[in-house]
Amino acid sequence: MNLDVIFSWSEVTPERVKGRIAVVIDVLRATSVMVTALNNGALKVIPVLTPDEAFEYKKNNGKDILLVGERHADIIEGFDFSNSPLDMSPISVTNQTVVMTTTNGTKAIRAAEEAKELYIASFLNARSTAQILAQQDDVVLIASGSNGSFTMEDTLCMGYITNLLKSELGNALGLTDAALAARQLFINAQQNLLALASQGKHYRLLKSKGLDDDIRYCFSLDSINLVCYRKNGEIVALK
């Protein structure tokens, strides 16, 4: 397998994803929210770019729709929930369609539209996702990043998935320099991921808003055994 990584949605071009298996990651917090919602019974997640697109979707598609998202890590006016995985409880999301817009995560998903297949990963479902990826031959991991730039937590998660694939595939896994760097960052930090991640900008923003429980939850490695992927433009759980 050839494995590449991209450090932010702003670096995604159609050529870098076209015909490849893409995996979008936004540890804090968009893809952690999606994985949690689908694990707790949501039917599907619809990523959209703007609040207006979300309101329009709800207007055109009737009931059992939850609007979820953030701007500057706060809830959007008129939405049902902010972008917190802890809000995605079974009682709230079962049999619901979750329409989401976030600052970076949903942009990364849209940016990767040309990919042959698209998966959604986080630390929560990293191992389950890696198991599926191990059967592929051309994969690109995409960090959502923060405002178009590198973020520590997404890169650590890409490094973790790369490391899992390396253990599984050995010399059959070819890494680009970017993938080598992400893996090495993870290996160096793995004894205490939070010590490094907590120095990152978005981590500090969430912490300053008192979202410690969200952060702790998003760093629960392999707590969810679920693969999430794009089917007809919607994000669903692989059954």
Ligand code: MLT
């Ligand atoms: C994003 O897409 O930028 C994030 O998920 C922001 C957040 O809710 O922490």
